[in-house]
Amino acid sequence: MKIAIVGMGNMGSTFANGFINSRFINPTDVLIYTRSKKVLEDNRNIHKLSYRYELDSGIATCDIVILAVKPQDFSTLADDLKKFIHQDQIIVSVMAGVSIDRLKKDLLVTKIVRSMPNLPTQIGKGMTVFTASEELDRKELFIIQNLINTTGKSVYVLEEHKIDAATAISGSGPAYVFYFMEAMIQAAISYGFEPSQAELLVKQTISGALGLYEANSLSTQDWIAKVSSKGGTTEQAIKYFNEEDILQKLVEGVNRAKAQSELLGKQTK
Numbered sequence: 222m223k224i225a226i227v228g229m230g231n232m233g234s235t236f237a238n239g240f241i242n243s244r245f246i247n248p249t250d251v252l253i254y255t256r257s258k259k260v261l262e263d264n265r266n267i268h269k270l271s272y273r274y275e276l277d278s279g280i281a282t283c284d285i286v287i288l289a290v291k292p293q294d295f296s297t298l299a300d301d302l303k304k305f306i307h308q309d310q311i312i313v314s315v316m317a318g319v320s321i322d323r324l325k326k327d328l329l330v331t332k333i334v335r336s337m338p339n340l341p342t343q344i345g346k347g348m349t350v351f352t353a354s355e356e357l358d359r360k361e362l363f364i365i366q367n368l369i370n371t372t373g374k375s376v377y378v379l380e381e382h383k384i385d386a387a388t389a390i391s392g393s394g395p396a397y398v399f400y401f402m403e404a405m406i407q408a409a410i411s412y413g414f415e416p417s418q419a420e421l422l423v424k425q426t427i428s429g430a431l432g433l434y435e436a437n438s439l440s441t442q443d444w445i446a447k448v449s450s451k452g453g454t455t456e457q458a459i460k461y462f463n464e465e466d467i468l469q470k471l472v473e474g475v476n477r478a479k480a481q482s483e484l485l486g487k488q489t490k
């Protein structure tokens with residue numbers, strides 16, 4: 222099986238490395254289409270002969286073509302790409318917002334997978350939600366799922382609108398966690414901890430909390446109650462968060478990410 226990856230930024234290089242490191246794909250069976258030669262230095266396990274700096278007929282020899290450019294770059298890419306691809310290939314998009322209909326219309330092919338990974342795919346801990354056009358058969362879907370699973374976990378959804386929802390939850394989600402970490406680190410530094418100590422306190426706390434959550438069947442609410450002693454410290458923080466409606470504000474932020482994913486789909490038409 223041969224795979225082409227178009228766009229070698231965060232996601233493109235993550236997928237290329239995931240496939241190769243897991244030995245799911247032979248390094249010589251990956252073609253990388255990139256604009257920048259710098260990626261050669263950043264991805265040393267990928268052979269330099271795998272790189273192409275312009276789209277060419279090599280892409281037609283691939284079974285799967287992964288599109289990992291920004292949604293805003295898709296129109297320009299599609300004009301060029303449609304000359305080199307054909308109906309037997311499976312096109313896998315990781316672009317936020319770009320719909321299956323749009324991919325079909327602009328690329329003139331029908332086997333489309335629309336997926337939404339996230340950045341922890343870089344370390345094999347990714348969460349990818351994907352859906353596919355009805356032209357893919359079960360065997361092809363199975364191959365795609367196995368491929369995605371080399372970068373972490375995956376969930377297949379039938380309804381395409383859930384990809385916009387997943388974009389707001391798991392796609393953008395790592396940034397929300399880092400945002401919360403930033404608040405805790407800033408507070409710790411303001412109390413006099415060295416930045417490295419502040420980072421350790423927060424890192425270990427987040428990882429410990431997640432460990433607890435994974436090891437038991439208790440809900441997040443149950444865990445909050447366990448940490449909050451009556452008349453104690455945590456209670457004061459949670460009380461303030463509730464008074465300021467922080468939870469609802471966070472939900473509103475996630476809603477906005479989802480709306481943007483839907484809007485990107487309309488804007489890039």
Ligand SMILES: NC(=O)C1=CN([C@@H]2O[C@H](COP(=O)(O)OP(=O)(O)OC[C@H]3O[C@@H](n4cnc5c(N)ncnc54)[C@H](O)[C@@H]3O)[C@@H](O)[C@H]2O)C=CC1
Nearest residue numbers: 228229230231232255256289290291292315316317338339
């Ligand atoms: N960064 C993230 O956490 C996630 C990103 N995505 C999606 O992945 C896609 C890529 O995002 P990133 O990797 O973060 O962006 P990026 O900007 O790091 O990478 C995109 C790369 O594509 C290249 N490119 C653009 N047009 C090209 C063309 N015609 N031929 C070859 N290369 C071309 C650019 O030079 C750039 O290196 C986006 O559509 C985004 O919505 C999805 C999930 C998570």
Ligand SMILES: O=C(O)[C@@H]1CCC=N1
Nearest residue numbers: 317339388392393394
């Ligand atoms: O922010 C973005 O548009 C992309 C999609 C999900 C994560 N990063």
